[in-house]
Amino acid sequence: MPIRLTEGQLNAKGLAFAIVVGRFNSFITERLLSGALDALARHGCAEEDIEIVRVPGSWEMPVVVRELIQLEKHDAIICLGAVIRGDTPHFDYVAGEAAKGIGQAAAESGVPVAFGVLTCNTLEQAIDRAGGKSGNKGTDAAVTAIEMADLMRRMREGTS
Ligand code: INI
Numbered sequence: 001m002p003i004r005l006t007e008g009q010l011n012a013k014g015l016a017f018a019i020v021v022g023r024f025n026s027f028i029t030e031r032l033l034s035g036a037l038d039a040l041a042r043h044g045c046a047e048e049d050i051e052i053v054r055v056p057g058s059w060e061m062p063v064v065v066r067e068l069i070q071l072e073k074h075d076a077i078i079c080l081g082a083v084i085r086g087d088t089p090h091f092d093y094v095a096g097e098a099a100k101g102i103g104q105a106a107a108e109s110g111v112p113v114a115f116g117v118l119t120c121n122t123l124e125q126a127i128d129r130a131g132g133k134s135g136n137k138g139t140d141a142a143v144t145a146i147e148m149a150d151l152m153r154r155m156r157e158g159t160s
Contacts, residue, residue: 008151012045015075015149017142018068019050022081022117024057031130032080032116032138039142058083058117059094062101069109075149077106078141081117082126095119112148116141 017040021033033052040050051074055064058081068077079102083095098117106113116138120126128134 006151006154008147008149008154010043010143010146011150012040012043012049012146014049015045015146015153016049016073017045017051017076017078017145017149018074019052019078019080019142020061020064020068021052021054022057022061023054025082025084025126028082028084028118028126028130029080032082032118032136032141035131035136035138035140036078036080036116036142039139040146043143043146045146057081057094058098061098061117062105065102065105065113066109069105069111074111075153076112076114076145078114078138078145079117080138080141082130083117083119084123084126085121091119110152112145112152114141114145114148 019036022029053064055061061079061081065077068074081098083091085091102113102115118126118129118137129137
């Protein structure tokens with residue numbers, strides 16, 4: 001018997017995406033959003049298949065992701081935020097709850113949710129990852145969301 005391979009393709013045509021973007025550290029998150037929108041367009045996603053939902057900060061993302069999943073309008077969700085360490089333990093609470101809550105929502109629902117939330121020790125690290133020398137993590141999250149949405153569709157339909 002031949003080995004059966006199932007993997008998603010980077011073709012966003014006909015797929016719908018929600019992008020949840022944090023306003024906190026918007027100087028960074030708007031760059032992540034530009035990268036994500038660019039990736040979706042380059043891979044064939046139509047503008048009418050993209051919904052942007054703005055939230056105050058990364059802490060608010062899990063509840064919004066759960067609501068979007070319940071609406072059943074999107075093939076994948078892309079979370080874009082920037083949590084930057086300060087002088088207090090606040091960073092750990094916000095970053096930890098965002099990661100855990102977003103991950104749980106995806107695992108429990110079966111809807112792919114890409115984690116494009118930067119968790120950085122310095123502003124410089126965030127700049128590097130938002131279109132700087134370390135690439136654009138918003139672009140990367142969108143590309144992952146496209147592949148995962150297509151993979152889930154193939155698995156559901158039994159096509160490889
Ligand atoms: N939210 C972020 O997205 N990034 C941060 O770095 C951040 N810091 O440092 O405080 C942050 N805080 C706000 C938080 O997400 C909530 O909006 C706020 O606590 C109200 O619930």
